[in-house]
Amino acid sequence: MRLPPLHGLSGQIFLWFWSMLLLILAVVISLPSLDPRNTIPLPPKERLSMQQHVRTLLQGARPDRAFDLQQALQAAGLMQVGSIYVRDQEGQVQASTPPDKFVMRFMLEVDQPDNPMMGRDHNDAVTGPFLLEHNGHSYQVYFGLNVDNPYLFLVIQILDHPVLILLVAMLISTPLCLLLAMRLTRPIQQLQQSVSQIAAGELETRIPNLERRDEIGQLADNVSHMVETLKLMIQKQKQLLSDISHELRSPLTRIQLAQALIRRKQGDSHELARIESEIGRLDKLIGDLLDLSRAQQRVEAPIYYPLAELLEPILDDALFEAHQSGKRLIVPPLPNLSLRIWPELLARALENPLRNALKYAESLIEVEWHSTAQHWTMSIRDDGAGVPSEQLALLFQPFYRVDDAxxxxxxxxxxxxxxxxxxxxxxxxxxxxxxxxxxxLLITITLPLT
Incomplete structure (x- = not known):
């Protein structure tokens, strides 16, 4: 079986999973060693301090009698320890305060004076043993200390309850899992946003450079290459359309010349009239194809141009045509705005739907426009037969015509x-x-003001 590359998604998830698992295991395994109740060697500095306390006790003891802790404490005065426990060779214990179970267990477990230890339980700590020799007898001295540590109880509770250890493991793994999820989903979201814009027709959308070597990075590179290929194909298609339109002009001109010569020799006929009609339609088709090609490939910079100057000749022609066809065209006062446009190109964009409305309206065409802070909007209404709902979105496709009206x-x-x-x-x-x-039908055109 071929193993996945480590820089791939499957390899990253595999490594991430095992790294997180090993980290959790390391924490869980090391937790018992962090138990504050474990006995640890007493630091040298503390050992010297405790031995000084032992000498103080020895100085307070009466040399002619067996060691008496209470008498030694009275003679020594105040000592900077919490409790003192003295155990003789028979196991008898003298204590300044009654020892609890933790202290008794510590004294039984730790009994090497040459290696004093320290143990802790909640807010109490015990250290020892320290050798005390008095009047021919050996004693082991232990000191109880008060340790105020608010986190000690929490640590002990975690160690004593497996469920809490599991919660600690979950707390460690949760941010790591979230980090992995964000690392996987954030570039996918960026890519998805760009792909959505491309799907909406915005082919100039830039695919983000994810700088990844895994499958997500390869997908982003492939999508970017696909978009560039698609743009190149569309550009070639537009160029082909333009070239065909230009090439058709020459034979069409020759056909028109031949038709004129035949008419001069033979006079008018039904067939020549039909040829002339078809030549006119072909000439208009080629002209529209050239206009579409110019609209797609225009590269010169737009200019600021008054809308009133652009609209006035279009509306004058439309009013004349409406009057000739017995229809009524309603137009508002010319707008007092200037837009950054290609005047000839925008004139075709406004004139074509207006001429369609004049052609298909029964009796009334209404033109309206208004502007906001960001846009200028023009609407053209006619009272014709209209277009089926399922064909509205297809009206702006090249060579599309509605079958009926x-x-x-x-x-x-x-x-x-x-x-x-x-x-x-x-x-x-x-x-x-x-x-x-x-x-x-209602045609609405919206243009930005900037």
Whole structure:
């Protein structure tokens, strides 16, 4: 079986798991050694201090009698210890205070005067034994000390209860697990956010450089490469569309010239009229394709341009066409705003949906616009047959035409709204199509003011 690479996700999780497990085991195993009730060697400094107390006791004892702790204490005066325990060779104990079980156990376990130890229990500590020789007898002296340590009781409680040890292990592992989860999910969230923007059509979105060698880093690199490949394909498609449009111009011009020569020789006929009509449609299609290509590939810098100057000729032509077709066009006063735009490109974006509304409306077209601190919005309403709901989102695709009221018999190429959408997107805005109550279509164009 092939082992996963250590820099991969599976290898990282494997190492992280075992590192955390070993850390917890090390803590759990080392906890008993941290038990303050364990006996430890007495430091040399403390040993000298305790031996000084032994000499003080010896000085207070009467040399002609057996050692008496109470008499020695009275003669020695106040000593800086909590309790004193003296055990003779027969095991008899003299004490300044009654010894408890911990002290008795300590005296039984630790009985080597050449190696005095110290033990602790809660707030009490015992040290010893220290050799005291008096009147031909040997005694072992132990000293009880008061140790005020608020954390000592907590440590003892943890060591005496396995459940608390388990809780300590969980407290240690929880932040480590959270750290691992954050290390795995944070780059995935960053990548997911970028991929969502790309899925929404924002191909200029930059894939974050995660600087990782694992599968997540490889995924980010592959997504970045995929986006670059997709952008290149789209660019080639646009360039191909532009090249085809330009190449079609030359044979179309020759066909128009040949058609004119035939008409001059033979006169008008139904067939020549049909040819002329088809040539006109083909010429319009090529013109729209060139406009779409220019909208997609425009590279010159935009300029600040007054909206009133842009809209006035468009609205004058629209009012004339509406009057000729017996329809009513309602327009508000021209806006007093200037936008950073490509004037020719935006003019097509505003003119195409307005001409569509004039073409498909029954009797009324309404144009409205308003502005906020960040956007300028223009809406175009008509009272025509409208578009089915499932086809609204498809109106801005190239060559798309609705089958019934808006079909190819009207002479449209299916590129007008696609050109408008491309132009609006180039300006950083968006265009939408919705239903107009009670019937008809509403086109809304929103452009940023900055």
């Amino acid at each position: 808006r079909n190819s018999q009207t002479g449209g190429t299916g590129l007008g709204l696609a050109i408008a959408a491309e132009a609006v997107h180039r300006h950083g805005g968006h265009i939408t199509a919705t239903h107009n109550a009670p019937h008809g």
